[in-house]
Amino acid sequence: MGNSFGQLFRVTTFGESHGGGVGAVIDGCPPRIELCEADIQRELNRRRPGQSTITTQRRESDRCEILSGVFEGRTLGTPVAILVRNEDARPEAYEAMRHTFRPSHADFTYEAKYGIRNWQGGGRASARETIGRVAAGAIARKVLRTLSPQLEILGLVKELGTVHAAVDLSNVSLETIECSTVRCPEPAASAKMIELIERARAEGDSLGGIIECVARNVPAGLGEPVFDKLEADLAKAMLSLPASKGFEIGSGFAAARMRGSEHNDQFEHRDGRIRTKSNFSGGVQGGISNGEEIVFRVAFKPTATIAREQSTVTRSGEETTLAARGRHDPCVLPRAVPIVEAMTALVLCDHALRQRAIDFPRA
Amino acid sequence: MGNSFGQLFRVTTFGESHGGGVGAVIDGCPPRIELCEADIQRELNRRRPGQSTITTQRRESDRCEILSGVFEGRTLGTPVAILVRNEDARPEAYEAMRHTFRPSHADFTYEAKYGIRNWQGGGRASARETIGRVAAGAIARKVLRTLSPQLEILGLVKELGTVHAAVDLSNVSLETIECSTVRCPEPAASAKMIELIERARAEGDSLGGIIECVARNVPAGLGEPVFDKLEADLAKAMLSLPASKGFEIGSGFAAARMRGSEHNDQFEHRDGRIRTKSNFSGGVQGGISNGEEIVFRVAFKPTATIAREQSTVTRSGEETTLAARGRHDPCVLPRAVPIVEAMTALVLCDHALRQRAIDFPRA
Amino acid sequence: MGNSFGQLFRVTTFGESHGGGVGAVIDGCPPRIELCEADIQRELNRRRPGQSTITTQRRESDRCEILSGVFEGRTLGTPVAILVRNEDARPEAYEAMRHTFRPSHADFTYEAKYGIRNWQGGGRASARETIGRVAAGAIARKVLRTLSPQLEILGLVKELGTVHAAVDLSNVSLETIECSTVRCPEPAASAKMIELIERARAEGDSLGGIIECVARNVPAGLGEPVFDKLEADLAKAMLSLPASKGFEIGSGFAAARMRGSEHNDQFEHRDGRIRTKSNFSGGVQGGISNGEEIVFRVAFKPTATIAREQSTVTRSGEETTLAARGRHDPCVLPRAVPIVEAMTALVLCDHALRQRAIDFPRA
């Protein structure tokens, strides 16, 4: 258990890095939404390995097939099942992992929990698992577009290693982000980040960073207190991603050093509706969206797979060393951007449907 | 919807700050666990208002009554319902809020979502709601004690405003924490924090901070990839708390600036079992506990209720000002410590039961 | 676990026959629904013991208190908690049950499952547990009335022991049913049923029967294939009631002996819309309501508590005998009618909200 996400728009993912394939079943997708494989493929291509020189060279076309739930280009209201076959699996490359635990991977914990693990690659803990999430997120976006045509979700790399990008969120667009190989819309920072990644790779090392995500034109009223608050579900979504270590919304950890008189978002009447003057809340108050931009950040650790030799132990407890060979990302952030966006879309879509259910006409 | 938490050990809370009372129903509590009202009261007293000079003086005895699920001092396996009556409600004190939205409270968003709100106090968004969580957490602790007698959960105030406590986690105990009025076990920092709070109160202002929580002797194997990873459920638990703005586990946001070669937790054989040399993972790898200490931090914003005058608008959109009168906490952190612990206990208890279900005898 | 029902309109019940009380928490109730205690009390009074000469004389006023979720006569969108105190508990009357299993009660199975049971009465298996269901059902009716003002749910006693009532469903109303002490709207059958119950009671014996329920003016489109089909959720709702042994919808078991050419409900255009000429489907086709009357029946076994001496065993396995003393219903059906209706309301309300979530405007 634990492979489903969402209450009404509910995605269940499946698949290991090696085996028949990976994918997702989306239950609860409203009917009559226009959907074709290209809608999904576009997003899958943004997370695909080998898309640039700074990502892993594992060769996967990641072609998706819609198995069910769509008829003549529109959703049926029945489960949408999506399958992506595994192609470039090289289990023999993992022979060393059969008995040895890679540091800061899930090898040891999967073995502790299940008493068995697919050692031919990352298994279920592989980043390939996120394919199902991205596919489901692409469908969630289509549903959101039907409900709120202006709603927009944009992720970007805010920090990478020691490089911090001073991004003006009001000026960011999908185009300015996608122009950058690392998905950082600030050109100078982007260039430094690429350089940093290339250096880390050359040194057999890896890097972490921070992704910032903004959701614009989210209607007020989404989020279900007290446990399914919007920021709580976003936090869960983000901490369920491989390699993520932290989540903060609005002011985030900086709020700890602020005073109420500076942090409070005072209300005013603006643009014909009630707005806040500042947005330290990050678009959510009391667990419910307030119509301002939802802004949050996710911290990612440096990739655990590195070429340098590290100490570790075998399944039977003998000490040994390990150095990764072969293909891997020296930094997951550029490819994590569409994944963060996908999870955001899943959360917003689920909550939009939940709100529809109880939002009776008002007098 | 959204008022239940947990899959197998499932708590549903209810209640507003004004009305009959607040409480919780816990479904899925295993049978034959010793439980009496004193077990719950002990924890409730730790979060009760008026417990010290630095907390709100709202007078609530917060006496709990177990309505069901316990017989002759032991749980029955049936739902445990707990009720705490509201006592010191002063709805007239809130008359000003009937038509005016308090900045950075949930007044506006509740109205946007539901088209109605209980303006006599914080309603459902009041911190009183957490009583049900703390009560449920006290029961979760009893269950955990049965399963893992050595398991221990400790929260403490790590930062408060500009004061940072250099806490040695290996030396911390419930006693050293509870000795401090602010629940910071480092005496010098504790004294400065108290001073800071008193000054903020005098200035009609409020403070935020960071709570650190450690769970010791958690067995390896808890957590359900890929969505119900242990850190994902912890993140959701923490971001569902009033005033929380961020969550990080292990290295957290600092991981963004580290390299894989320093961040990876290398394995070794120690104490007769497989251990990691460092613990940047914070006790969780791939979403599953690895037997090391689980360490995470939660950021809280400064209390939204302040005595200073602030700009805001009325329900009909007219601009006005507002200054809180009466009783409130200038800083929520000291009372939030037992709440953070309670949510941690709920997550760990739920996952311990989930793991029991599938953990068949191993050859 | 297992004490919650519904996906969006979700009721959690709690309470044993002896202890602080019984009740329910309803999460997911839409906001701004008019609701007061009298709305709930009306339905509770219909299931209350001692309402007539043919029911148990246990004296319980069954006064409900709304603890939360309602403000100034309307729902807040937050959990509605309802409490009914236990009053006429006589635990000493159950002393004999401490070590002895009553035949066809849940004493043995609760002990087998939980290793503990509240032997002071029926505990959680008592019919008192259904108070929470009836209270929740009363709220569900209010929600349904808002969504579908013409929707009506009527239960009646169709068979009791050997008496079968030839009821014309098209003529039945709440008034004609409530006129009858046994809730059978056919006067001759009603009289015979009352006589039968009185005779059974005099003989220290008990009776079973069949309740029929009709839901009129249910909109087409409710039900969520493939597992949450409308009839599947109704069947679960009914088989979760104490003493129920069977469920059938429309033609039910009689369908087994029919041919497709007689059973198929042919379509026609009538009343300005598409209707079926017959209604062997019972208002549901493929798991989804079709706008015709939903008609189903529930079989109840004779009350397990009888005054006659029966063989049984003690907890340690020694053979003994047992004869119930005191107050009990010789037949549960009259009081089960409002309970069947309540569960029906819960199912329909939940599915009405679920359908709202995905029913986007059609071109």
Place this chain on the structure above:
Amino acid sequence: MGNSFGQLFRVTTFGESHGGGVGAVIDGCPPRIELCEADIQRELNRRRPGQSTITTQRRESDRCEILSGVFEGRTLGTPVAILVRNEDARPEAYEAMRHTFRPSHADFTYEAKYGIRNWQGGGRASARETIGRVAAGAIARKVLRTLSPQLEILGLVKELGTVHAAVDLSNVSLETIECSTVRCPEPAASAKMIELIERARAEGDSLGGIIECVARNVPAGLGEPVFDKLEADLAKAMLSLPASKGFEIGSGFAAARMRGSEHNDQFEHRDGRIRTKSNFSGGVQGGISNGEEIVFRVAFKPTATIAREQSTVTRSGEETTLAARGRHDPCVLPRAVPIVEAMTALVLCDHALRQRAIDFPRA
């Protein structure tokens, strides 16, 4: 929503009769269970069309592929995804259904609910959907075998049209059932049933019937009051099957005419444990298994698809007639037997895992 079943052993099915395929994702399958495609194929072959002269001649090999969750012949604890491709789809045969509603099918209700339907066959309401259930049930059986090696689930055709089989449940085995083309272990009744089916087919008509199912050696203690009672979940499981109209357990509807003194299952000490002398309860008391045989019956209506001409209307409401051409089952019961068994296995497996979670060691 509505395409998942089970709390801990949770199956999600997907797929329409026409499109890429049908299948299931099973989340919560314990790790280290031996499993291969042949385990699943064996059960799929029992429900496959064309297996005998009395079933539809639609030609589908129904070859299953395990896409994930299994490694070196054992389950990983991760989701098991299973895919069966659609092969013999003849959408052109359904051209008439594009605008016309087949009586007693789900055409009209799917259109009412979703505003769209896959008219090329039964779509999601097709019996092909049950392939995912049978595949999941085969895995559930493997898990149950690990937990309770003696546990056995057997379904059989008890009534078909006017033929009633006097089956001695104590003598029934898989072999005696599978010997019969209609899956009725009583040879004389079996022969008459086959004759009846052939006659109905010749007459362009169809038949209903009753399946009886027995589960032997189920441990006492399974079932979660008050809503997830074992019989409640079985009832839901059965009423979620296409064409089912009723469910009864133990005495079932006959209980309505019995008296408590004859219906109560008195306890005795037998075979070294506490047993009941009779089994009118059908193996479940108070919603929890008592260790006796679980016995229930499911009523199925006659197949809706018949060759005879019937009245109906088009989507725009014009009256017309329809006569099915082509391949279909004149009676679903023989093929429904493995489906009933599969759903039973899913319910028992789920509840066995749920009980494991809370069944702490007893003093």
